[in-house]
Amino acid sequence: MSFAERLQQRIKKTGSRLCVGLDPRPGDGGATFARNFLKQVIDETADSAAAYKPNMAYFEAMGIDGIRVLEDLLSKMPEGIPVILDAKRSDIGETQKYYAQGYFSGWNVDAVTLNPFLGYDSIEPFLDWKDKGIYLLAVTSNPGTADFQQQKLADGRSVFELVTALGERAKAEERATDVGYVVGLTNAAAVLEKIPDAPLLVPGLGAQGGDLASLASAGRTAPDVINVSRGILYAADERGFGARARGWAEKIATAYPV
Structure with a gap:
């Protein structure tokens, strides 16, 4: 079963598109605390999670531990x-080959986010992994997306459309790996009509204040997931992780039905 099929199956089972971001803040007690903290998060949110998204930066900040x-x-x-x-x-092909081997074989994750700035040959080492997926950064949730990603080219396209062209090329070549895109909810309304109906990883709903209405009205069929990290892990309320996750899952399902 392909990555997209497994994700779609999970979305249908949970009735929601919630992706739970796992971002342990390194100043909150070190690696031992992070391990116990995240184990509790996972245990309490598993019923609501369509996917989990650990962010490498937070783990790397704690060093080898x-x-x-x-x-x-x-x-x-x-x-x-x-x-x-x-x-x-993002790196040259030879280096990317070892990133792909490490993540897909060594750690056995289902999908990885990639920065496609170095071009098609830099994502090719990730494209021949059966039943795996990649998400290319297309239009991110930060204000700096205007600096490059949404800049217009001489032919009328935006830079992010060069990114989606890489995914369409991989699809045309019938590569083994599913290709999706990272599209920030804070910027989605202006770009969705130009984004292929491929799996989207959508940050920007919780603390960043994105609006689900643009996704809900886009007529998409792909297994899109909406990430919430701080709104579950670090919300300033008395609810537990599970209650927060259920709250976000219900909000997402209401606005963007499965």
């Missing part, structure tokens, strides 16, 4: 819940 925490978590993830590793890797 943080990497061990991530490896331990990946080995104990609940069965049937896809894991999207938010690594945003």
Whole structure:
């Protein structure tokens, strides 16, 4: 079963598109605290999560102990819940080959985020992994998306359309890996009509204040997931992680039905 099919299956099972971001803040007690904290998050949110998204930066900030925490978590993830590793890797093809081998074979994650700035040959090492997925950064959720991603080219296209052209090329070549895109909810309304109906990883709903209406009205059929990290892990309320996740899952399902 392909990555997209597994993700779609999980979305249907949970009735929601919620992706739970796993971002342990390194100042909150070190690696031991992070391990216990994230284990509790996963245990309490597993019923609501369509996917989990550990962010490499937060683990790398704790040094080698943080990497061990991530490896331990990946080995104990609940069965049937896809894991999207938010690594945003970008390098020449030979180096990317080893990133792909490490993530897809060594750590056995289901999908990885990639920065496509170096071009098609830099994502090719990730394209021949059966039943895996990649998400190319297309239009991110930060204000700086205007600096490059949404700049207009001489032929009328925007730079992010060069990114989606890479994914369409991989699809035309019938490569083994599913290709999706990162599209920030804060910027989605202006670009969705130009984004292929491929899986989207959508940050920007919780603390960044994105609006789901643009996604809901776009007529998409792909297994899109909407990430919430701080709104579940660090919300300033008395609810537990599970209650927060259920709240976000219900909000997403109401605005963007499965």
